[in-house]
Amino acid sequence: MFVDAAEALLAWYDRSARTLPWRSPPGMPAADPYRVWLSEVMLQQTTVATVRAYFARFTERWPTVQALAAAADEEVMSAWAGLGYYARARNLLACARAVAAAGGRFPDTEAGLRALPGIGAYTAAAVAAIAFGRRAVVVDGNVERVVSRLFAIETPLPASRPEIAVATESLTPATRAGDFAQAMMDLGATICTPRNPACAICPLRERCAAVRTGDPARLPLKTAKRARPQRHGTAFWLERDGHVLLHRRPERGLLGGMRALPSGPWQADDPGLTDAPVATDWVSLGHVAHVFTHFALDLAVVGGTATVDVAGEWWPVAHIGEAGLPTLFAKAATLARATFAPDPAPSYPAGVSA
DNA sequence: CAGCCGTGGAG
DNA sequence: TCTCCAAGGCT
Numbered sequence: 038m039f040v041d042a043a044e045a046l047l048a049w050y051d052r053s054a055r056t057l058p059w060r061s062p063p064g065m066p067a068a069d070p071y072r073v074w075l076s077e078v079m080l081q082q083t084t085v086a087t088v089r090a091y092f093a094r095f096t097e098r099w100p101t102v103q104a105l106a107a108a109a110d111e112e113v114m115s116a117w118a119g120l121g122y123y124a125r126a127r128n129l130l131a132c133a134r135a136v137a138a139a140g141g142r143f144p145d146t147e148a149g150l151r152a153l154p155g156i157g158a159y160t161a162a163a164v165a166a167i168a169f170g171r172r173a174v175v176v177d178g179n180v181e182r183v184v185s186r187l188f189a190i191e192t193p194l195p196a197s198r199p200e201i202a203v204a205t206e207s208l209t210p211a212t213r214a215g216d217f218a219q220a221m222m223d224l225g226a227t228i229c230t231p232r233n234p235a236c237a238i239c240p241l242r243e244r245c246a247a248v249r250t251g252d253p254a255r256l257p258l259k260t261a262k263r264a265r266p267q268r269h270g271t272a273f274w275l276e277r278d279g280h281v282l283l284h285r286r287p288e289r290g291l292l293g294g295m296r297a298l299p300s301g302p303w304q305a306d307d308p309g310l311t312d313a314p315v316a317t318d319w320v321s322l323g324h325v326a327h328v329f330t331h332f333a334l335d336l337a338v339v340g341g342t343a344t345v346d347v348a349g350e351w352w353p354v355a356h357i358g359e360a361g362l363p364t365l366f367a368k369a370a371t372l373a374r375a376t377f378a379p380d381p382a383p384s385y386p387a388g389v390s391a
Numbered sequence: 392c393a394g395c396c397g398t399g400g401a402g
Numbered sequence: 403t404c405t406c407c408a409a410g411g412c413t
Contacts, residue, residue, distance in 0.1 A: 080409040087399065087408085121397030124412075157411045177409045195392090222409055231407070232402070262406095263394090291396065330396055364398060395413085401406090 042187075042244050043210040043217055049240035050220035055227070057085065058092055060167075063216050070143040070168035071102045077160045077167075078129055082122060085226070091120050105130070106137035114294055115361025123293055123363070128155025145169040167215040174206045175218035179225025184208070185257035186229060189246035193258035266332045270303035272366065273314055274322060274373035277343040280351035281370075282314060283360060291329070295363045298370070299349065303334055310339070314349070317341040322376045327365045338369045340377035 051063045059076035061068040075095060079088045094116060099105035105113070110130060117126035131154040136143055143164070144150050151161035162173035176184075181194060181201055188204045190197050210217055228235045236248050247253035275282040281298075288294045301312035310319055319339040327334045352360050357370045 077409065082396090082408055082410055083398080084400075084408045119398075121399090122410085124396065125410090128411080155411070159410060163409070175409090178407085179409070219409090226409085293396085328398080330398090331394075393413100396411090398408100400408095402404100 042241060043208055045240050045244070046220045046224065047210070047213055047216060050216055050223065053223070053227075054216075054219070055085075055223055058089065058096075060219065064213075067168050067170060067215060070145075070164065071105075072096060073168040074102075074132075074143060074156075074160075074164050075105075075129075077163050078125055078132075078155055079120065081125060081160070083120065087120070091117070101141075102133050102143070103137050103141050106133040110294075111361075115296075115359075118295065118361040119364050119367070121364075123295055125155060127288070127294055132156065143168070145171070147171060147173050163218060166218045170215055172209060172211055172214040173218075174202060174209055175214075175221070176202055176205050177222060179222045179229075180205055180218075182231065182257055183221055183225045183229045183241075186234075186247035186253050187241060187245050189250060189256065191256075191258065193260050195260070197257065263331075265328070266305070267335065268303045268305060268332050269307045269335050269337070270300055271308055271310060271313075271337045271339060272298040272300040272325075272369045273319070274298060274338060274340040274369070274377055275314055275317075275343050275347065276340070276354065276377070276379040277346075277351060279354055281354050281357065281373075282343070282347055283350045283352045283362075285350070292363050292365070295366075296350070296352075296360050297362065297366050298338075300336070303332075303336075307337070313341075314347050315341065315343055315345070317343065320377075323372050325365065325368045325372060327368065334365070336365065336369060338372050340373055340379070342380040 054063050059068060059072045076088065076092055079091055099108055113130050114126055117123060135153055147161045147165040150156050150164050159177050162175040165171040166173040166175055184201050184204050185197065190200055192200055228239050232254060234253055236242055236253055242248055245253065247256050283296050284299050286292050286295050286297050299314045301308045313319065319341045322338040322340045325336040325338060327336060354374065362370060
């Protein structure tokens with residue numbers, strides 16, 4: 038009965054598979070494991086539309102896992118800038134180096150893949166199935182939605198995950214496991230969508246328990262999420278001789294390992310000029326609103342001119358676009374360049390100190 | 392287990 | 403404007 042559902046889904050996939058740069062067409066030999074792995078990591082909590090350009094740049098610049106493993110940390114972090122969840126980039130590089138050190142071949146089993154940095158249960162199963170043809174139970178957000186509806190699972194997420202895993206296992210065929218996994222994800226992305234699912238053209242329509250209830254879009258149920266608090270912070274745009282002061286953020290934590298403008302604490306109330314890199318006449322340049330996963334930030338941007346050297350990295354203002362700033366600070370930089378007029382270069386007579 | 396961790400687009 | 407969320411992983 039459930040094998041029958043897999044056959045119906047695969048038949049649909051043979052006709053309707055999306056064409057994607059990291060994917061081999063239905064029935065064709067598996068794609069390069071490096072490309073499958075890279076795409077899967079990029080696609081974690083990230084849309085296909087967003088990933089396309091990054092995937093193209095990464096594979097152009099680093100065509101193999103060995104090439105990526107040999108890249109400098111800073112180059113990879115900058116190339117990842119804007120994609121978000123920067124721990125992925127750090128783990129990506131660590132994983133590439135582990136694979137390269139072990140001979141350059143990815144493990145071809147779920148357990149072997151699972152042991153690598155940045156590869157969790159989903160990605161291990163997906164790569165094992167898609168790149169190596171292993172039968173693996175691949176459950177991502179799409180599959181959770183499709184299976185919740187197919188079986189009319191009333192338990193809310195995330196408590197329903199064990200139930201969903203069992204149900205998915207019962208559907209997964211012995212062969213074409215990679216195509217099956219991608220078919221489930223394509224179905225979730227194009228037909229069994231979160232809102233307004235296109236049940237009328239769904240290949241599993243006749244087998245879907247939620248369709249029989251008359252309101253498939255109601256599922257999956259989800260437990261309520263916490264409200265997102267508002268925080269306030271200040272970023273410092275400090276110029277000197279056409280350069281701006283940048284810092285490298287700590288490896289762990291928010292925007293970890295990324296270049297950034299110096300900034301003070303991000304807290305419930307306005308921190309003002311706390312943690313300013315120098316004491317100078319800061320002028321207000323405006324505000325940037327930015328939303329992170331678990332809080333919203335109102336970032337005040339202030340500008341100043343340095344007359345002395347300050348610890349950090351002085352980056353040419355004209356080339357700030359190449360600094361690899363995460364989006365929050367890229368927004369702040371754009372605002373600063375549009376509104377800040379630095380003091381003229383100090384021209385004190387030689388031998389006279391200010 | 393629940394909190395932490397980005398971003399941009401759709402509705 | 404605001405809410406939801408997209409091929410999750412780590413601690």
